[in-house]
Amino acid sequence: MVARELLGTVLEYTTPAGRVAGRIVETEAYLGPHDPASHSAAGLTPRTRWLFGRPGTAYVYFIYGRYWCFNAVTQPVGVGSAVLVRALEPIDGLARMRRRRPLARRDRDLTNGPGKLCAALGLDGSLNGHLLSRAPLVIRRGDEIPDARVVVTPRIGLTKAAEWPHRYFVRDNPYVSPTPVAFPRVAYG
DNA sequence: CATTTGATGTTCT
DNA sequence: GAACATCAAATGC
Numbered sequence A: 001m002v003a004r005e006l007l008g009t010v011l012e013y014t015t016p017a018g019r020v021a022g023r024i025v026e027t028e029a030y031l032g033p034h035d036p037a038s039h040s041a042a043g044l045t046p047r048t049r050w051l052f053g054r055p056g057t058a059y060v061y062f063i064y065g066r067y068w069c070f071n072a073v074t075q076p077v078g079v080g081s082a083v084l085v086r087a088l089e090p091i092d093g094l095a096r097m098r099r100r101r102p103l104a105r106r107d108r109d110l111t112n113g114p115g116k117l118c119a120a121l122g123l124d125g126s127l128n129g130h131l132l133s134r135a136p137l138v139i140r141r142g143d144e145i146p147d148a149r150v151v152v153t154p155r156i157g158l159t160k161a162a163e164w165p166h167r168y169f170v171r172d173n174p175y176v177s178p179t180p181v182a183f184p185r186v187a188y189g
Numbered sequence B: 001c002a003t004t005t006g007a008t009g010t011t012c013t
Numbered sequence C: 001g002a003a004c005a006t007c008a009a010a011t012g013c
Helices: A092-098 A113-123
Strands: A010-015 A016-032 A058-063 A067-073 A082-092 A139-140 A150-153 A167-170
Touching: A010 A058, A016 A092, A016 A113, A067 A113, A082 A092, A082 A167, A092 A113, A113 A167
Parallel strands: none
Antiparallel strands: A010 A016, A010 A139, A016 A082, A016 A167, A058 A067, A067 A082, A150 A167
């Protein structure tokens, strides 16, 4: 599963304002049209245009009237499958992240949620459709995370398919978003 | 620490 | 008109 493979890779955004980067420590897989929780379940709409694009495309959407969420498309054109990046461990540009997230009290609060990390990095809808193999926004190889350090749970915040176990995170990493207490946690593999 | 609640506006029905 | 892949503040331990 690509969502698991993305753990440990580095998301890096370079603009005239500077460079910000973080290690991906939490992801969620959204499958194709047969996944009721995926935006692709509703078919092709103006919003989901880039979700149905080629693998490695950025799919960025606006939610709850305030926040952007960043995804990487993972399946061939027309399928509509993507991985939501839910948390980063900051690597570079910490000062810029703090300026963009003035309400974050602790550094771990800068990027431990999908809306938070987009705000910290400055990601928004202008990046929709961008290919992640090229500047200014790239995902590059980082640390390999052993299977023994990967935990699987249901996805957060869903009403449909709420029990499907497609959330992955790095065990004991302080930058992972809080796991709801009632969630089952399963070792990967 | 855990749980609850209000804010916010786009998207699709 | 309802739903929504969220967040932060407030509350009760």
